[in-house]
Structures are given as structure tokens and as C-alpha cells.
Amino acid sequence: MSLSGIFKFLLGFFIGILFLVVFGVGAAYYFWTRLSITPQKPIFAEEQPKKLQTAKKASLTQASKPKAISKPTPTPSKSPVKELPPGAYKARVTWPEGLSLRDAPTLDSNRIGGVAANQQVFVLKLSDDGKWQQVRLAEDNQEGWIKAGNTEKANN
Secondary structure (H helix, E strand, O other): OOHHHHHHHHHHHHHHHHHHHHHHHHHHHHHHHHHOOOOOOOOOHHHOOHHHHHHHHHHHHHHHOOOOOOOOOOOOOOOOOOOOOOOOEEEEEOOOOOEEEEOOOOOOOOEEEEEOOOOEEEEEEEOOOOOEEEEEEOOOOOEEEEEOOOEEEOOO
16 A cells, blocks of 8 residues: 555545534534424413313304304403402512412312413412412403412502
């Protein structure tokens, strides 16, 4: 073998190693960035507003019944706003992932919905131990309990 043959072999070997390293790092970077994206939060059936759930149930029951001609019923506007108890105030949720809305002030109670981050709520009262807040959602007047310390009083 001549000196130029050895040089060509070494040069080809190092170029091949360089290509493997560059493409390996590129593939690792691509997969790392794809795996580090946070997926969207799923919306489960019990988290959907009650209006959607009742509409789905109605459509299922209507599908099983024979179709009849019916007059369209007028849709009522927003539900009437309930009177706030004394000491209640408007607040917004500060927990970035949102909160679970429960039917009683315990972790073992049923989950009746959710409250999104930065959503407006009315804080009605604190639990006896001060660890839970009873809130009313501003949009649909749904009431429930959330963990205390995850809201801040709104300015207006």
C-alpha cells in the first residue's frame, strides 16, 4: 500500500465517523424536541359543561324514538344570576393547570367539574378548617369546592 492509499483510507474513515456523529446528534435533537412538547389537556366527559352532556343524552334518546315534526323551542338566554351571600368576592384561579371542582370539601368527594387557570369565580365561603373554598363559576352559576390558596381576589 502506498502512502496516498493509507491517507485516502483514513480520510474516508474520519469523514464517515463525522457523518455518523452529525446525523446522530441531529436525530437525537429532533426526537428530544418532539418528546419535550407538553400534550394538550384531555377533556373528559365529566368535565364538559352540563349543557353539552344533556344535549348528547337528548340526541341519544331522540335517535331511538320515531321522528315527529316539532316546533323549535326558544332558547333561554343566560341563567339568572344568583344573589351572592355577604362576604363573597370575585377572584381568579392562579393555579396554572386549573383546579378540580368537588361536591364537598374533601379530596375523597366526587369531582363535578373543573376550573381553568385564570378563570373568574365567586368565592362564597371558606370551609371550617380553612383548607377549601366554596366557589360559584361566573359563566353557569355551578357551585363546588376547590382547594384554598389557589385564587387571588380580583381588582374589580
